[in-house]
Amino acid sequence: MDEFASIRHWTANRQPASWQHARGVALGIGDDAAALDFGNAEDGITGDKRLLLAMDTMVESVHFSERTMRDEDIGFKALAANVSDIAAMGGVPLHAVVSVSVPRAYGAERMKRVYDGLYSCAERYGIAVVGGDTTSSPAHMVISVALTGAVEAGLELRRSGAKAGDAVFVTGPVGMSAAGLHLLQHAGASRWAEGSQRLDDNSYGVLCAAHQRPAPSVLAGRLLLKSGFCHSLNDVSDGLSSEAWELAEASGLRLVLEERLLPKSGSLSTYAASVGVNPLEWMLYGGEDYVLVGTVLRESADSVKAEFHRHGLPFYVIGRTEEGPPDVELIPLSSRMDGAGAKAPRGHRVKVEKKGYNHFGT
Amino acid sequence: MDEFASIRHWTANRQPASWQHARGVALGIGDDAAALDFGNAEDGITGDKRLLLAMDTMVESVHFSERTMRDEDIGFKALAANVSDIAAMGGVPLHAVVSVSVPRAYGAERMKRVYDGLYSCAERYGIAVVGGDTTSSPAHMVISVALTGAVEAGLELRRSGAKAGDAVFVTGPVGMSAAGLHLLQHAGASRWAEGSQRLDDNSYGVLCAAHQRPAPSVLAGRLLLKSGFCHSLNDVSDGLSSEAWELAEASGLRLVLEERLLPKSGSLSTYAASVGVNPLEWMLYGGEDYVLVGTVLRESADSVKAEFHRHGLPFYVIGRTEEGPPDVELIPLSSRMDGAGAKAPRGHRVKVEKKGYNHFGT
The missing domain is CATH 3.90.650.10 (PurM-like C-terminal domain)
Structure with a gap:
């Protein structure tokens, strides 16, 4: 299987088009970039909203090993770590893109399980997976996820706002x-x-x-x-x-x-x-x-x-x-x-x- | 240097706040996620606009080696590949998040050069770098970039629209x-x-x-x-x-x-x-x-x-x-x-x- 066939195989029919549409997805996986109606996504944000953007990476042997994480866990946690970043801004997660680089020897079954875990997390948090890529890796798996979110403009919760006496x-x-x-x-x-x-x-x-x-x-x-x-x-x-x-x-x-x-x-x-x-x-x-x-x-x-x-x-x-x-x-x-x-x-x-x-x- | 100190070192003062502000950046590098006024970014898009989102990864020994790419080239090209995805939708690139996993032995100087190249590309295309992370890697460098863009809603150029006789x-x-x-x-x-x-x-x-x-x-x-x-x-x-x-x-x-x-x-x-x-x-x-x-x-x-x-x-x-x-x-x-x-x-x-x-x- 070539890269596109693989990604289609791992991602096809995971999320119904109508469900993605409600998250503002005009064009999801399969083109050069996803196209998102950010303003119209059903995210519960009223009034002006801001786009949140986070990214997080997990590296085999640094963040996980076969001993500590099942393949499904790897996919789940890579997305969950980003959800945590959006939550820490007070926002609502919306759209994820995923990049996995993986040794060929790991095979398609393991990749499928990584995606199983990722989609399981996406389902739990209502996140539309809208793109990404897979590449081969000479030695170890690396999974990067970027995640968008929405938050009321000006109300995002920053690190810098603490006041003495809080x-x-x-x-x-x-x-x-x-x-x-x-x-x-x-x-x-x-x-x-x-x-x-x-x-x-x-x-x-x-x-x-x-x-x-x-x-x-x-x-x-x-x-x-x-x-x-x-x-x-x-x-x-x-x-x-x-x-x-x-x-x-x-x-x-x-x-x-x-x-x-x-x-x-x-x-x-x-x-x-x-x-x-x-x-x-x-x-x-x-x-x-x-x-x-x-x-x-x-x-x-x-x-x-x-x-x-x-x-x-x-x-x-x-x-x-x-x-x-x-x-x-x-x-x-x-x-x-x-x-x-x-x-x-x-x-x-x-x-x-x-x-x-x-x-x-x- | 810890991770945050490093990222601050490599990214500080690269792009003036006023310039980032014009790209819609309300909150850039340094918090859990970037906060972006997507609707108000000066991107030349008139009327309803859609958010574009692309992601691309380059892996050492698969996409580049010391023989083929200087460190600056790696950073430049990792972003440029994503710019190409946004261009292929007919869009305008806006905000990038960057994740680099790198063996500790590569040292801070090489990382700085990777970022030099990345920012050089960002400057050429008017892209605000708004976040990301660095992690260590056991064996080889992996660089992932996710890039947002904007395009007139409904006018994005897809792969699927060709007509016979074109x-x-x-x-x-x-x-x-x-x-x-x-x-x-x-x-x-x-x-x-x-x-x-x-x-x-x-x-x-x-x-x-x-x-x-x-x-x-x-x-x-x-x-x-x-x-x-x-x-x-x-x-x-x-x-x-x-x-x-x-x-x-x-x-x-x-x-x-x-x-x-x-x-x-x-x-x-x-x-x-x-x-x-x-x-x-x-x-x-x-x-x-x-x-x-x-x-x-x-x-x-x-x-x-x-x-x-x-x-x-x-x-x-x-x-x-x-x-x-x-x-x-x-x-x-x-x-x-x-x-x-x-x-x-x-x-x-x-x-x-x-x-x-x-x-x-x-």
């Missing part, structure tokens, strides 16, 4: 994906192959799913935008620390997080204890959780939280912002000992390192 | 890039290193430039769209044969090309003769020329050609379309001998193979 929040637990990756790298593949119960165990399955099938919440971003109280927003792709630092630097202030307020899942704690890892390490420096982190007007945090709960979504206030040069600090659990074994004084702060997520320690 | 045209010589690649692979690098005159020779320099710095013409696409006579359009990325077959299949008719009408540059002929290659092989099956191929209402071909010439652009009628199942045929030069050494009869046709461009024979 409440800092996250919209879900952090560190789950890093724990899942650790599990998959250290125990996952062999246990899986042996059919052990361990991975079927619900708590561990949740960790693997967090890594393999992240579920960014477009609704969370929309609720934040519509609340009118959200001053800054980011998605947790490179770890809470890294994203908090971005907010601090873009907005020019200090973020103070409280360890006791950080949402920590039971499965994360259990697994971390079983392998002797400090869960805080994953929670601060693990990436790819694709929850949202941002700041809201402090007085409105409760009402935003209530609105999230009405929609069945979690919302955790984890700290606050302060005047000052860009910085991120953490107030540890008061029971935690300091380096010398003494109990840290109440309200004691430690600096949060500005380090990002390193997938495979490279 | 004139088939190309907007420039074909086979130049393939000849340049051959030269670079077989003689280029060593000659270059030796400082020989050979590559400084104008005719050979033209061939190398055709491969390394393709110059798609947005104006050509705009003239075709505005003429109202262009029924179908494609860009020559995978070779004239492959693109002609796409037009034939998308439009459901036969294309008949005449060898005597194909534009053949003198440098192509000279170089082909010097290395014993039939230039027709490069002209039909060589790719990456990024000229446009399409069909116009036959009676209007002369007026379109005159309009092209008024703008200093070439325009060559190379054949016609006929009723029939999708097919591409060539009428060889009447002086050409057939396989048995006999002179082919006048008007004799040969089938043009539906084969695409293979960069490195893989």
Whole structure:
């Protein structure tokens, strides 16, 4: 099969023309470029709207391996990472183009599964896949996705809008994906192959799913935008620390997080204890959780939280912002000992390192 | 340098904010996604406009190597290939996002040069670079670019609109890039290193430039769209044969090309003769020329050609379309001998193979 025949094979009849039409697609896969009636797409945006454009790439052996991700997961997550970017602007995702470069030896079946996962994600988020290309690769798979979205003009949620005195929040637990990756790298593949119960165990399955099938919440971003109280927003792709630092630097202030307020899942704690890892390490420096982190007007945090709960979504206030040069600090659990074994004084702060997520320690 | 610092370093101050603003950029590089006032971009489109979206990827050792492309060329060509896709819809390019995955050993200097070339292309075509990412790669460089554009709603030039009796045209010589690649692979690098005159020779320099710095013409696409006579359009990325077959299949008719009408540059002929290659092989099956191929209402071909010439652009009628199942045929030069050494009869046709461009024979 030549390239076009392959792409047609993998993409034909995946999304009905009428459904694509509702997303503004005048011309989809199969020409030089897609043609999109952006102004008329049914995206729920009223009034003037802006076009959002994001792009994200996943590289085999850097972001995934056969041990950590099934082919379907690769396609799903490549698109989901972009959905997270659009959600972090408060927008609605619309149109995706996809480029895969892949060693010939991987064969058509594996490519089909990558596309299966991609379309599964597209269906979940109502995204029209409108183009892309495939090329061969000498050694490893690389998948790039570019995604458009729409947002009310002027209301997009930037990193730079935080104000001193804001409440800092996250919209879900952090560190789950890093724990899942650790599990998959250290125990996952062999246990899986042996059919052990361990991975079927619900708590561990949740960790693997967090890594393999992240579920960014477009609704969370929309609720934040519509609340009118959200001053800054980011998605947790490179770890809470890294994203908090971005907010601090873009907005020019200090973020103070409280360890006791950080949402920590039971499965994360259990697994971390079983392998002797400090869960805080994953929670601060693990990436790819694709929850949202941002700041809201402090007085409105409760009402935003209530609105999230009405929609069945979690919302955790984890700290606050302060005047000052860009910085991120953490107030540890008061029971935690300091380096010398003494109990840290109440309200004691430690600096949060500005380090990002390193997938495979490279 | 972390990823963000690097991207900022390579992209900072490349394009003034006021200039980006004129292209509709409300928020460029540095947040989760770019925010674009698509409706208000100064793109020369009047009335309802559609968003165009294209994506293209280049892979080291598949599309380029150190022998064939300088780092600046890689960045330039990755964007130019997408410009060609937008031009082939009759549109105007607007906003680019760029993703590069690169081995760490390549270092920051090489990345800077890739971006130098990319921005050089962006400047030439008035494209705002609004985002993207860099990731590490275990073995080879992969560069993906997604590009938006704008076009008058409903007037975009598709592959599927050719009508029987149309004139088939190309907007420039074909086979130049393939000849340049051959030269670079077989003689280029060593000659270059030796400082020989050979590559400084104008005719050979033209061939190398055709491969390394393709110059798609947005104006050509705009003239075709505005003429109202262009029924179908494609860009020559995978070779004239492959693109002609796409037009034939998308439009459901036969294309008949005449060898005597194909534009053949003198440098192509000279170089082909010097290395014993039939230039027709490069002209039909060589790719990456990024000229446009399409069909116009036959009676209007002369007026379109005159309009092209008024703008200093070439325009060559190379054949016609006929009723029939999708097919591409060539009428060889009447002086050409057939396989048995006999002179082919006048008007004799040969089938043009539906084969695409293979960069490195893989």
